[in-house]
Amino acid sequence: MMIKAVVFDAYGTLYDIQSVADITEDAFPGYGEIITQIWRIKQLEYTWLRSLMQRYQDFAAVTRDSLAYTLRVLGLAYESEAFERVIEKYLHLDLYPDAASALAELKPRKLAILSNGSPDMLNALVRNSGLDVLLDATISVDAKRIFKPSPEAYALIGEVLGTAANEVLFVSSNPWDVAGAKSFGLNVAWIERVTPEAMALACVENELVAPLTLFKAIRTQMDQLGFAPDHRVRTLSELPKIAARP
Numbered sequence: 001m002m003i004k005a006v007v008f009d010a011y012g013t014l015y016d017i018q019s020v021a022d023i024t025e026d027a028f029p030g031y032g033e034i035i036t037q038i039w040r041i042k043q044l045e046y047t048w049l050r051s052l053m054q055r056y057q058d059f060a061a062v063t064r065d066s067l068a069y070t071l072r073v074l075g076l077a078y079e080s081e082a083f084e085r086v087i088e089k090y091l092h093l094d095l096y097p098d099a100a101s102a103l104a105e106l107k108p109r110k111l112a113i114l115s116n117g118s119p120d121m122l123n124a125l126v127r128n129s130g131l132d133v134l135l136d137a138t139i140s141v142d143a144k145r146i147f148k149p150s151p152e153a154y155a156l157i158g159e160v161l162g163t164a165a166n167e168v169l170f171v172s173s174n175p176w177d178v179a180g181a182k183s184f185g186l187n188v189a190w191i192e193r194v195t196p197e198a199m200a201l202a203c204v205e206n207e208l209v210a211p212l213t214l215f216k217a218i219r220t221q222m223d224q225l226g227f228a229p230d231h232r233v234r235t236l237s238e239l240p241k242i243a244a245r246p
Contacts, residue, residue: 009172010115019094042066047147149180190229
């Protein structure tokens with residue numbers, strides 16, 4: 001079946017979530033790295049917990065709550081101005097360098113984002129990064145009030161784009177998202193930004209495991225859930241060749 005649409009996860013796939021590290025370090029000197037990693041771990045955890053509890057709050061609320069948790073457990077006092085300055089960075093995350101060119105090359109296929117992000121967060125991020133001129137749709141799970149990897153979230157792709165699951169190439173760097181999309185029946189490409197070999201080397205070279213290394217060990221390696229990606233690539237720039245295959 002021909003690929004008619006390519007749909008991307010946003011956070012960690014098109015946008016570098018580690019680009020918040022500079023602002024967290026600036027706001028809380030000496031704590032930037034550990035804040036960045038705990039914040040992201042708890043942010044994801046809260047999406048899954050709220051889905052299981054059937055107590056949905058949008059990603060903007062989840063992002064604020066997970067940052068508040070992080071600062072509290074680290075014993076960091078803060079003014080509201082510092083908190084808001086850190087939160088604001090989620091509307092200005094850095095694009096991965098090859099993102100815009102890869103999307104442009106994938107035209108004229110339909111291009112979209114499917115993200116846990118709330119509509120206001122996503123629309124601002126897409127507009128601020130300039131991807132609004134390339135995307136046909138920015139889809140938020142907020143429409144279903146449940147987070148990925150729920151099948152209801154992935155069903156939004158067909159509802160919005162009018163495509164069948166086998167006509168869609170879904171792209172994510174997040175292994176849990178890859179498993180969820182594959183379980184739903186989409187064609188899936190995994191952006192493997194951290195190899196197992198690099199992980200093993202990082203762990204043996206240091207007596208103490210750095211926060212970023214721990215985050216990578218928890219969140220960047222393929223999960224044992226019984227669903228493997230159809231394609232395993234290192235960069236977004238490899239996607240046009242995959243999408244062009246019959």
